[in-house]
Amino acid sequence: xxxxxxxxxxxxxxxxxxxxxxxxxxxxxxxxxxxxxxxxxxxxxxxxxxxxxxxxxxxxxxxxxxxxxxxxxxxxxxxxxxxxxxxxxxxxxxxxxxxxxxxxxxxxxxxxxxxxxxxxxxxxxxxxxxxxxxxxxxxxxxxxxxxxxxxxxxxxxxxxxxxxxxxxxxxxxxxxxxxxxxxxxxxxxxxxxxxxxxxxxxxxxxxxxxxxxxxxxxxxxxxxxxxxxxxxxxxxxxxxxxxxxxxxxxxxxxxxxxxxxxxxxxxxxxxxxxxxxxxxxxxxxxxxxxxxxxxxxxxxxxxxxxxxxxxxxxxxxxxxxxxxxxxxxxxxxxxxxxxxxxxxxxxxxxxxxxxxxxxxxxxxxxxxxxxxxxxxxxxxxxxxxxxxxxxxxxxxxxxxxxxxxxxxxxxxxxxxxxxxxxxxxxxxxxxxxxxxxxxxxxxxxxxxxxxxxxxxxxxxxxxxxxxxxxxxxxxxxxxxxxxxxxxxxxxxxxxxxxxxxxxxxxxxxxxxxxxxxxxxxxxxxx
Numbered sequence: 100x101x102x103x104x105x106x107x108x109x110x111x112x113x114x115x116x117x118x119x120x121x122x123x124x125x126x127x128x129x130x131x132x133x134x135x136x137x138x139x140x141x142x143x144x145x146x147x148x149x150x151x152x153x154x155x156x157x158x159x160x161x162x163x164x165x166x167x168x169x170x171x172x173x174x175x176x177x178x179x180x181x182x183x184x185x186x187x188x189x190x191x192x193x194x195x196x197x198x199x200x201x202x203x204x205x206x207x208x209x210x211x212x213x214x215x216x217x218x219x220x221x222x223x224x225x226x227x228x229x230x231x232x233x234x235x236x237x238x239x240x241x242x243x244x245x246x247x248x249x250x251x252x253x254x255x256x257x258x259x260x261x262x263x264x265x266x267x268x269x270x271x272x273x274x275x276x277x278x279x280x281x282x283x284x285x286x287x288x289x290x291x292x293x294x295x296x297x298x299x300x301x302x303x304x305x306x307x308x309x310x311x312x313x314x315x316x317x318x319x320x321x322x323x324x325x326x327x328x329x330x331x332x333x334x335x336x337x338x339x340x341x342x343x344x345x346x347x348x349x350x351x352x353x354x355x356x357x358x359x360x361x362x363x364x365x366x367x368x369x370x371x372x373x374x375x376x377x378x379x380x381x382x383x384x385x386x387x388x389x390x391x392x393x394x395x396x397x398x399x400x401x402x403x404x405x406x407x408x409x410x411x412x413x414x415x416x417x418x419x420x421x422x423x424x425x426x427x428x429x430x431x432x433x434x435x436x437x438x439x440x441x442x443x444x445x446x447x448x449x450x451x452x453x454x455x456x457x458x459x460x461x462x463x464x465x466x467x468x469x470x471x472x473x474x475x476x477x478x479x480x481x482x483x484x485x486x487x488x489x490x491x492x493x494x495x496x497x498x499x500x501x502x503x504x505x506x507x508x509x510x511x512x513x514x515x516x517x518x519x520x521x522x523x524x525x526x527x528x529x530x531x532x533x534x535x536x537x538x539x540x541x542x543x544x545x546x547x548x549x550x551x552x553x554x555x556x557x558x559x560x561x562x563x564x565x566x567x568x569x570x571x572x573x574x575x576x577x578x579x580x581x582x583x584x585x586x587x588x589x590x591x592x593x594x595x596x597x598x599x600x601x602x603x604x605x606x607x608x609x610x611x612x613x614x615x616x617x618x619x620x621x622x623x624x625x
Contacts, residue, residue, distance in 0.1 A: 142190030193236030204248030310338030339406030344369030434533030436548030
């Protein structure tokens with residue numbers, strides 16, 4: 100134990116002598132349980148649960164840090180939960196570790212990459228699902244960072260006698276734990292890093308709130324530990340144009356990053372501010388002399404209605420897309436909703452969206468990984484066509500403090516389906532209108548979007564006064580429909596947005612879907 104103390108004192112003295120470098124490290128990894136997770140193409144996996152403990156120098160540029168009490172070594176302490184899913188001694192790792200940033204305390208990797216078709220996973224699950232991540236050999240780490248959601252953030256009492264939590268420490272927790280898992284053999288107490296010697300690259304994944312977390316993390320310099328880059332690539336989902344306002348103190352119990360502008364609170368500050376585009380974030384990263392990671396950002400159709408996604412393309416003025424740097428790709432999924440619910444929501448007036456976009460998650464993760472490994476470029480940026488926002492469908496207006504901001508929404512075809520973007524077979528060969536705005540514009544309904552099925556017959560369509568052609572007017576028969584789905588799947592595979600396994604599932608689902616009525620049964624089988 101004395102040797103460990105000497106080491107920590109030495110590190111502290113070094114951090115003082117090099118005042119321009121803020122010392123931080125993960126000091127202890129505590130694993131509390133290890134259980135079998137499953138058997139996959141790459142072998143058997145285990146799931147580990149535990150906690151990380153770390154220290155930060157008060158000189159770090161995190162608001163409130165200087166007001167905190169320090170330990171005997173002059174450092175600020177923190178701790179947070181972690182959940183690790185990785186191959187056991189009989190499994191095979193592909194060398195990739197995905198750091199999944201929990202959204203309001205709920206894991207997302209399994210829902211984003213392993214959810215089976217027709218059964219959307221909600222956040223927070225550790226269910227195996229399709230097993231895609233594990234089949235190809237990825238490891239994942241959930242690192243909890245949020246106030247009240249698995250992270251023990253340091254706090255102080257302010258001049259008014261109120262407890263203030265230093266929420267920006269959440270960025271340091273993710274940075275230091277990720278760096279430890281990727282590069283260290285053991286902690287300062289000698290506990291082994293279970294990933295030691297198994298990781299060749301580090302990818303970050305975040306959805307919605309935690310997509311904004313990753314952009315803010317990158318903007319504010321947390322992707323570096325000294326001269327060492329933390330994340331080689333980032334996979335950012337449905338984050339709109341927003342940042343995450345946690346570089347401030349908060350009184351709890353909820354984090355400052357828990358809420359976002361909405362139809363009920365369009366003027367909320369801290370999310371849509373002066374930095375709106377990934378191009379501007381990337382510019383600031385490079386200005387500091389950092390090597391930016393490879394970045395793939397994915398938006399849904401409903402993000403344009405409910406999350407001001409167009410500002411992530413244009414910035415705070417005008418309607419022209421700003422140029423993207425070479426290390427960035429942006430993809431819009433036509434007809435997709437921000438969130439895919441497993442059941443219909445009774446509070447929403449229109450049936451919620453059903454388009455399953457996890458095949459694009461898997462395909463673009465594979466392309467991001469190859470981009471990081473050998474610089475094989477992913478597909479070109481593919482975006483929806485936009486138009487000035489109209490009154491219908493309802494669209495979240497620009498905040499008053501962005502006086503020159505122009506909100507745009509997707510251009511629609513005669514069916515009401517979005518034009519352009521990445522077009523999954525369900526959207527390219529539609530059975531209804533995908534990803535429209537829902538009613539009322541509550542937080543849930545505005546993000547769940549809508550799906551309005553086509554009438555099955557011309558007579559049914561005319562009786563309902565529906566101008567959209569019916570299914571029988573669109574497709575000659577079942578084979579015609581399935582063949583169009585097959586053609587769309589092949590095209591999407593060729594352009595890099597669909598994996599062969601997912602294409603097979605989509606085609607099989609189309610063949611098994613009797614869109615012209617019930618399948619006829621042979622009364623006299625032979």
